[in-house]
Amino acid sequence: KLDFRPWVDQDLQDDTEITERDEDEWVDNDEEDDLPHVPYSPPRYCEETMLQRSKDFYTLMNQRRSVRFISPEPVPKEVIDNIILTAGTAPSGAHTEPWTFVVVSDPETKHQVRLIVEKEEEVNYRQRMGDKWVHDLAKFRTNWIKEYLDVAPYLILIFKQTYGILPNGKKETHYYNEISVSISCGILLASLQNAGLVTVTTTPLNCGPQLRILLKRPANEKLLMLLPVGYAAAAATVPDLKRKHLEDIMVHV
Ligand code: IYR
Numbered sequence: 001k002l003d004f005r006p007w008v009d010q011d012l013q014d015d016t017e018i019t020e021r022d023e024d025e026w027v028d029n030d031e032e033d034d035l036p037h038v039p040y041s042p043p044r045y046c047e048e049t050m051l052q053r054s055k056d057f058y059t060l061m062n063q064r065r066s067v068r069f070i071s072p073e074p075v076p077k078e079v080i081d082n083i084i085l086t087a088g089t090a091p092s093g094a095h096t097e098p099w100t101f102v103v104v105s106d107p108e109t110k111h112q113v114r115l116i117v118e119k120e121e122e123v124n125y126r127q128r129m130g131d132k133w134v135h136d137l138a139k140f141r142t143n144w145i146k147e148y149l150d151v152a153p154y155l156i157l158i159f160k161q162t163y164g165i166l167p168n169g170k171k172e173t174h175y176y177n178e179i180s181v182s183i184s185c186g187i188l189l190a191s192l193q194n195a196g197l198v199t200v201t202t203t204p205l206n207c208g209p210q211l212r213i214l215l216k217r218p219a220n221e222k223l224l225m226l227l228p229v230g231y232a233a234a235a236a237t238v239p240d241l242k243r244k245h246l247e248d249i250m251v252h253v
Contacts, residue, residue, distance in 0.1 A: 027170040060193060062243070067198035068142070069236035070152040070228055077105075079195055080154055080229070086191040087158075090184035093175030098161040099184050102215050105154050112214055113157075114149035117226070120206045121146065128205065140239055148200070152228035156199075157211060158185055159221035171220075181224050192229060198236075199227040 045053060084101045092098055104110055121144035125134055149155065160181040164172035174180075185201075192199055204211070208223035 025171050027166065027172055061190060064189065064193045065198070065238045065241075066200040067232050067236050067238060068148060068200050069233040070148045070198060070230040071233045072151050072153065073231050075153050075197060075230055079197070080156075083188060083191040083195060083197075084156075087184045087188035090180065090187050092180035092184075093177065094173075096161075096164060096172065096174045096177070096180070098164065098174035098177040099181045100159040100161060100217065100221055101188075102157040102159065102217065103154055104157065104215070107150070109214070110150055110152075110155055113155055113211060113226075114146060116210045116214065117146055117149060117202075117204045117207050118144050120204060120210075124205045146202075146228075148228040152230040154229040156188070156227040156229055157215065157223060158188070158225045158227070159212070159217055160224045161221050163220050165218070165220060178224070185225050188227070192227075196231070197229055198232045199229050202226045202228075 080103055084103065087101060088097065088099065090099075104113065125144050158181060160177045161174055162177055163174050166172055189199065189201070202225065204223070204226055207226075211223055211226070212219075212221060
């Protein structure tokens with residue numbers, strides 16, 4: 001077993017799984033050796049407009065909260081399509097776009113997801129997480145009962161592709177797949193906020209393989225995040241958290 005994963009930061013301990021490197025099975029990402037480079041002129045604003053836009057975007061994003069009370073009210077599927085397209089604009093290692101966004105609206109499948117998550121989360125809270133972790137979460141009033149998994153009109157399950165499988169069956173290295181997909185998740189969260197939808201970022205511990213099999217995803221895909229998506233319920237509440245001030249998060253050298 002060769003463990004050659006130079007793109008995996010030691011600190012991150014990415015569990016990217018590559019069991020063997022049979023050289024015949026792998027191709028270089030060189031199919032586009034002759035990719036033309038074309039002129040690029042991104043939008044550019046005068047300073048006044050920049051200031052206003054940066055403020056407005058901060059104001060919008062500063063209203064984002066993790067919401068655990070989601071309305072069953074339907075949300076147009078086209079909005080979700082646009083949000084996924086936006087998430088797919090994230091940068092990725094060697095432009096491998098190593099993400100799969102599984103959107104679940106089928107009530108029976110949502111319920112199956114709920115059963116899997118609640119069963120494991122009960123074990124997490126009761127055993128795996130330990131007293132300190134459970135105590136640290138007490139103020140958020142979370143537990144293993146996840147009603148939003150049935151109620152939210154959509155569940156978005158984000159998988160990272162630990163390697164790619166080309167149409168000819170060969171494998172393609174997905175450099176930095178975890179950070180690439182994590183960035184796309186951040187953009188997805190911003191896109192949901194922009195559309196007036198809410199979610200809560202969840203990373204269901206020990207549910208990945210079962211959910212992957214439920215959703216018929218291949219073994220190279222690993223669950224990174226599960227997002228219930230919809231409008232906030234009319235009676236939604238959130239913990240009264242404060243954010244750090246600029247001087248506490250920024251160091252200017
Ligand atoms: N995954 C569990 C526990 C949990 C962990 C953290 I760190 C949170 O910020 C919130 C919850 C759950 O979803 O309940």
